[in-house]
Amino acid sequence: MKIVVGVDLGSTTTKAVLLDEQGRIVGRGITNSRSNYEVACAIARDDALTSARFDLLDRALRDAAADADPADLSQRLHAAFRLELYLDDLGALARRMGEVLDAGGPRATAQVRQGIEQALSEMRERAHATFLGGGGRKSDFFRDLASAAFVAAAEPVAATLGLRFDDLVWAFDRAILDVETELRELAFASLLARAAQRIAGDLETPSLRERLMRVVDEIASLPIVEASFVGTGYGRQTLPFPKAAVRSEILCHGRGAHRLFPGTRTVLDIGGQDTKAIQVDDRGVVTSFQMNDRCAAGCGRYLGYIADELNLGLHELGPLALQSKRAVRINSTCTVFAGAELRERLSLGEDREDILAGLHRAIMLRAMSLLARSGGVRDELTFTGGVCKNGAATKVLRELVDENYGAGITLNAHPDSIYMGALGAALFALDDLDAGRPNLLEVAAPRRAPPAAPANRACAGCS
Amino acid sequence: MKAPLAPAPRDADPARDVLRRAHALLEDHGLANAAAWKRDHPGRLAVGYMPVYAPRPLFEALGCLPVAVFGGGDRDVIRGDSYFQSYICHIPRSTLELGVSGALQGIDAMVFPAICDVIRNLSGMWQMLFPDVYAAYLDVPQNFRPEVGGAFYRAELERIASDLVARGALALDPERLRAAIVTENARRRALLALGDVRREEPWRCPASEAYAITRAGGALLAADHLALLGEYLAAIALRRGSPKDNVRVVLTGAFCEQPPFGLIKSLELAGCDIVDDDLQLGLTYIEGDIDAEAADPLGALVTAFLERGAATASRYIGDAHKGDALLARVRRARADGVVFAAASFCDPALLDEPMLEAAMDEAGVPYTSFKYAENTGQFHVIREQAGAFSDAVRLWESAP
């Protein structure tokens, strides 16, 4: 199969979308962005390739295992695959922690080594339940999974050995950053084979086992050829790609949204670091756009600060805000003062839900101005970016659009719209392929020193 | 204005009714009043004007109702915001929001006095966005020689007058202008009387009330404002109470963008008696009577502007010493200190402020400073700051 790849390197997550030569979406992947952009891109792409192969696998299983429950089988296989991947990563983590301990000086006592080994072994044992136990996971990103598991395992170990928790965690903290930015090839075929072995024992009949193994072999060895690549994203100016393989995120978001909702004429994208209002024509070509200025007021990051301040998960804010009966009026969406404003409101006795509702409204008011600045809202408005998953934000947007542009506007918000930029990039990659000037994503071995994070600009206040 | 009515001290507060009427005018920027006036005066024009000073007697003499359009307060701003970058002050946003939302449909003309580049450019934006509305930039002279700046200013007034006449205003008649000047002078004296009460018995007249009663005049003919002022002065004379142990401050900010009521109240709650302010400086911009007997009343209006215009950030003061005028206000008000409040991103007020502060330092007058926007919703910090300031002033005064 020949595919094209689009990658959107965002400030929080990196997304990849694969299209086949006919422009059909065949895979998508996501990972957390990290200090090494190349690795983030490679992992997102690998994740997308995995999803593409699983998609093919699902179809094959529907034919080959129609007598069993193919959906259930596929789900178990997928979970087992994730487990194998996790165990591989855990192996890399253990190796790296060993190196850290070797170089660790006086802190790396025998007792600490023992504690860490016990914790890691505990993590390996619990992994099974995490992936195959049927419970949900908050995140699939290795860093998140491993951090949570290490904390859970290390605390009792520390208590038993009479160590401080900090004695164990420092080596983890160092190693996880290195493991995360290390480029390791995804051995899909062997991971899948191991996953299949793992679940095969539970299968009812030898025939089913045999059919599963055959499908797995077939899919794992199916050649997938990357024919073209385009990258985009927040870190665009430092993207590790040739210039010809880079497209502006504005163009990609506009085009991706239009591809998914062809009636789209206006796109609102609220991401971690910026907000974009984009107008597109009937072909998905951007005709005008506006971005927030250098100040991140009213962007996703603002909600992140609020969540931190309230000690809540980002995903919990929207549902709480929706419980509000009377939104508090808030005029400032300055990230710098977000915490202070919140504390003051709470101290005045305002309800948390009402404050959150007010904050969501303030953010969306700002977005409305940007929309108006870009030329208003026409026909269909497609809301994309991380914030569009927030139900309170979507609700306020609906109200404000109705108030300002009449009730006839279709509002699209897709739960997967964080992939819009990557989808647009993939469409450009397909253009490049058609025009006979494709580029490929070639990831070099990572440099030792990760690039410095962009310097924070001083905030000079805002209106 | 969504600010609550000024709290009446008691149910029987004699000023409650007049305050309610004043607040009602502010709530909708005087637009309902303007609409009613236009119904009663078919064919006549309502002339909107922006801060700081506008020649209201001239508009009245032309048979127009002058309506102060001093921003949209804290209403939600969406489209207005879409025309301005984040580093521009707030008043043009909310004013445009009023315009594009159709709230100003009853306003037949808009006058933009020369006070800063933002308001200046807003005049051009108005011309582009509302081609059917007469939008005039009123360039006021910074040269105060009669034969130089005076001649120019007179030509500006004549130009705007004739443009308004062409749109249905009454012809410029000296008799009507003299009459308008007489009323304007009376209104100014009533405002001075209000100032006297604030200075002598601040407990009778909180600044937030004085502000509402004064600002209501922006929506009224001078004669009607005069009546409102008279009613309020009579009502507060009946109030009973006693002096509070507050510090006396002058609030200054070369105000164009208006601070929210909450801000003024916060200062009062923090223990400050605001005994003088320049919140509505346009209404008392001419210091002293305009000559109502002059054979050439337009010339009298011009002369008053040249010779007796208030020293504020948008006016060039030539060889005069920056801060002298403020110091005189402080002395007259027997104030303990000055509160500087500047609108965020207001170049004139913010650039003036360090010079004024230096003058206060030199004279040993304590002060405190902060920024605001017309839609500021949080006063906690301001209250803290003003509270600390008033405590400090008290300590400083009681020090041996």
Next chain:
Amino acid sequence: MSELVRVGKSPAAQRAAEAENKDRSQVRQKRMISDHFDKLARAKEDGRKVVYTFVPGNLTELIGAFGMLPVLPEINALQSGMRGRSGAYIAEAERGGHSEDVCSYVKCDLGMLRSGNLGPTGTPLPKPDLLLLSYTGCFTFMKWFEILKAEYDCPVVMLHVPYQATGQVTREMRDYVVRQLEHDVIPAMERVAGKKLDLDELVAQLTRSARAEDAIVDVWESAKARPSPIDAYFGGVYYVGPIFSSFRGSEDAIAYYEELREEVRGRAARGEGPMTPDGPMGEQKWRLVVEGPPNWTSFNDFWRMFAKEGAVVVASTYTRVGGLYDYGFRHDPRDPLGTLADYCLGCYTNHSLPARADLLEKYVREYQADGFVINSVKSCNSFSAGQLLLMRELEKRTGVPGGFIESDLVDPRYFGKANIENRLQSYLQMLEARREGRAPERTALPVALPVLAPGAT
């Protein structure tokens, strides 16, 4: 404006650039500027009076006729920006109580003054004998000199230039300016100079100005050629140096502009483009009109962002702040004071917003631009307030989309390189997509929903 180029480069880089760059006009400009600073350094001992004044609506011929030497605080500020000093100067002014919100030119100048008032040559600038507060197109100038007045013990004289709110200059406006010159400005200058105005000398200055002005218009119009032999914004700020600052009315100015015109004509004849910070410009993919001043703290980076995308600026409004000559105005020696008034009244920022839209529209059409970019600077409300409407209006009138960038004049905190580059590249790619007229999306094909299904991870 041109001074900065010199000080912006290290001596070695400068020599290298000069060796490569055969433009004799640039060498000449450099010499002119260095002579001027020499004169300023010797002003007190030579007994020459020093006038501080502003670029828009400057009265250089009048100053020249009195034999006085001008110092332009705006240029000092932008030079400080290019030399990487402005951040510290602004911090100094803010420590002194100035707000972060206000014009960074003022704060930079004040900070420089409080840090020893060292000019680009490293020697202190002479104190002013007169603050000539010309007031064209910017209210902040008035505040600026009020602040300087408190710092210097010298007279101030104001020239208030009324705004062209209706898009035209009326007789009353012109009379007002002329009368101020007669009643206030010239008498004040005579008092400082200790002599009467030499009208013949003023006439001679004005005559020379008109010649330089003829030449610069030819330089601007050269950008109508394809490829354009000049960059009318980044290169343009060098070209306006002499005519906006101390040299209009001098023989030096004529020599410079006539030489420049010949060079530009030569490049046009050879089909060559302008120089950029990285050498001669290659393919000119985009012809742009730019509205708004440049950023000075990252001037070369900013220029490169355009140059490396093949974007050449064919007309700009910033290069009209010190005089708008394209549509006929020339200093006219037959009416010395009247022509000074017309000049002051005609500077770009003194035009109403509708008039600015008209001018920009003309530029887009006459210079056959593919697009236009607005660089909106935080400091300058005179330029910036209303630019978003200007953009919409221009898009409507020309059908050409506009790009919008935000930065500042000399406050380095406001140059967000990533943000600006992102916007500019997005804008140019948008132009590209329009130019290519890409084929309609293959939306007829089914979307493979398993991958992008609602409810997935």
